[in-house]
């Protein structure tokens with residue numbers, strides 16, 4: 001698993017790699033534009049080349065782009081939908097330019113409106129963004145389920161994938177669609193993942209509803225709020241309701257070990273995840289893997305033959 005952190009690209013794209021290296025990351029995630037503004041950031045060719053070179057020279061093997069929170073692909077307002085489409089398309093093109101593993105997107109919000117039509121609108125916007133861009137994957141993130149946010153359950157994610165990938169684009173575009181699983185959002189939306197057995201059961205349900213290989217990236221965040229609270233409040237790794245045991249269970253899940261996994265926690269000084277926390281996540285993964293190995297060895301031991 002490529003464990004790392006969300007970092008700022010302030011001062012230029014290659015700075016994001018520098019910050020990732022300082023924190024001991026194997027993967028990073030960035031916003032490709034100011035999180036509070038619609039205006040897209042245009043990368044200059046030399047910045048893209050410098051970024052790619054810095055990444056090649058670093059231990060960082062994956063970069064994710066997080067689409068900004070302003071986007072609502074499901075909005076009833078055609079103007080917001082058009083802006084969301086333009087921004088998402090831009091992010092996918094930026095992702096292709098810098099060789100991102102994917103653009104992570106909160107699928108949208110129905111606000112107070114009807115959910116099935118919101119899913120249909122989100123699907124249409126996402127399909128259009130995929131059609132207007134090449135190569136880069138799009139990962140729909142599961143949500144904590146606050147308000148009308150879409151993607152709170154595997155059932156809803158499956159509907160969104162169908163709405164976005166079932167259209168005329170066919171196989172190629174469907175193949176570019178994946179899912180990003182956030183540990184805090186899973187827990188807040190009612191999936192108990194605090195033990196390896198619980199996490200494995202959740203993943204079986206995930207595979208049954210979304211198909212194999214659909215989860216392409218991960219967010220590791222602890223949760224400040226309890227199971228099923230539907231509130232999105234990230235806690236530092238091991239310091240929330242998941243605790244060290246829950247984080248270890250998530251990080252050691254079989255089938256997710258090749259994926260990038262970034263922290264989006266408040267951090268020790270509320271400056272985002274730092275080196276200590278990234279190291280802690282790596283250690284917790286090792287702990288989880290060892291625990292699973294012991295368990296497997298214990299259960300496979302046959303009673304002695306008479």
Ligand SMILES: [Zn+2]
Nearest residue numbers: 141182219264
């Ligand atoms: Zn997240």
Ligand SMILES: [Zn+2]
Nearest residue numbers: 184185232234
């Ligand atoms: Zn969140």
